[in-house]
Amino acid sequence: MGHAPANGKRSPPPPPLGRCHFWLPNKRRHCANSPLPSSQYCGNHLPESAPGAGRRVPCPVDPSHTVLEENLEAHVGKCPLKKQVAALTAQPYYSKGINSGTPEAGCGVTSAEKRAAVYRLTEEEFRLLLGKIRSVHAAVAAPIRESNLITAACDKWMSGQVDRKMPYQERHVAQQASIVGNMEAFGLLQKASHEVVDGENAAVSAQAVVEFGAGRGYLTQVLVDCYGIRNVFLVERRSYKLKVSNSK
Structure with missing residues (x-):
């Protein structure tokens, strides 16, 4: 564990064995x-x-x-x-800037320019902007109900019984397990049945999962490990290092 130096900030903990010290x-x-x-x-x-x-x-x-x-x-x-x-620009469906909106909607303004505009605001102007945002949000937003559902099927991940070289934090595991729990509560996941076909639960093995924006693949891996789902297809434009499938 790290210790608190004189400046009050905690020093980093020792790196895991066989891991870069940066x-x-x-x-x-x-x-x-x-x-x-x-x-x-x-x-x-x-x-x-x-x-x-x-x-x-x-x-x-x-x-x-x-x-x-x-x-x-x-x-x-x-x-x-x-x-x-x-490869993307060569696709027949690709049209550069098609989702940028009209010139009146700020077409051509980069994210960096938008951030710079916010940074230039005075404290009073920034508070006025926050007030407008909160006012609009209060007028149109519906109440958001928190739902933290972690099913017994995810005990394998919650208890750390999954061997992974991939670094992840406990809050990420809890987040994925709760997403899966809410999926089951909404009927998106079939609950286990007693019918077994070729050694597998028939209801589970018949399900297929397509995850868009899969990132490193944690969510689908939870389904594979905890629900036995084998028919999975992950879609991700970015090439991530240390994907969970490579750490098994």
Whole structure:
């Protein structure tokens, strides 16, 4: 466990065995990659002061990752995101900016420009904006009922009996288990029956799940592990590292 230093902030806990020592403050965990054989860090987080380490710079195509400066030119031509964008724009149904709205609706204004406009507001202007948002929300929003349902079928995940190399936090497990519990309450999941076909529960094995925006695949994996559903199809545009299916 971390200890509280003089400045009042808790220091990061020790990294898990075989894990990169780089601490990710926004995610409040260490990097999930394996360290290099001669270092405590992975290739992405190797300090520039380390022997043989080069300077890493953000990828101009996808700034969410970095590359060695000396390899930048070669990387740009084969960046996975560039290939994904090229494949998408080549589709017959693709039309750039089709969902951006009309010029009157702010077409052409980027997210960064919108954020900058908010940052330029004075404190009084910002409070007035919040008041307008709350007023509109109160006028049109229906009451949202909280429903935290975790069924006994998810005990396997809730008790940590699932062996995963993939790092996840307890709140994520509880969230996925509650989503599944509410799905069952709404009748989206068939409850188990006693009919067995080829060694499997017939009602469960007949179900199929398609998850759009699947991310790393946690939700569907809970269904597979806890409900025995085998007919699954995950749809995700982004290529995520450390998908749950790769950590089994």
